[in-house]
Amino acid sequence: METTYLHLRILLPSQIFLEKTDVIRITVETTAGSYGFLPQRLDCTAALIPGILFYESVSDGEKYIAVEEGVIVKAGFEIMIAVRNAVGNASLGELKSLIDQKLKLADEKKVNMRSVIARLETSFVRNIQQLNNE
CATH class of the missing domain: 1.20.5 (Single alpha-helices involved in coiled-coils or other helix-helix interfaces)
Incomplete structure (x- = not known):
């Protein structure tokens, strides 16, 4: 069985903050609580609140990003996140x-x-x- 990864894009108003093609899982904070995304999850959209986004990729391992409010869209294996601002892409200790x-x-x-x-x-x-x- 072939392993399928998520393709994660984090967009800021003026640039692409992050693009990863080998993401295993993602966790974000939404207005309805914390949500996790795996490749098999159904397509959806959600409003994000300011908080910590977590993702794990094959190449980088576990990374954390502080994000402001925004929106997340999952369609197939594509996850697009649009936020006002983002800081990090680091380990939890470095993020602070x-x-x-x-x-x-x-x-x-x-x-x-x-x-x-x-x-x-x-x-x-x-x-x-x-x-x-x-």
Whole structure:
């Protein structure tokens, strides 16, 4: 009997995050709870909630990916997952440090954005005051 694997694609809005053709099983968190996918599972779709996606492949073994909300579609041996953001493709231990790095970078971007907005507001107020003084 020939072994059949799942073909997993994880899509982000701007890129393909992951594509694997030798996936044995997948587990995701949906709005209805945790679901596992094997090659023989019936076709379906489900809404994903932010959480940890687990997959096992022949080439990489067990891997974990933190995902934001999205959708999963299984059709035959194809599984397509579309999410807003994903971090990882690592072991569970490595995933925490990757998430921490991503959050730190996001915090730095927020601080920089607030600084830019504050400068724009200050410049706007100065220009309004100059117009009032003229």
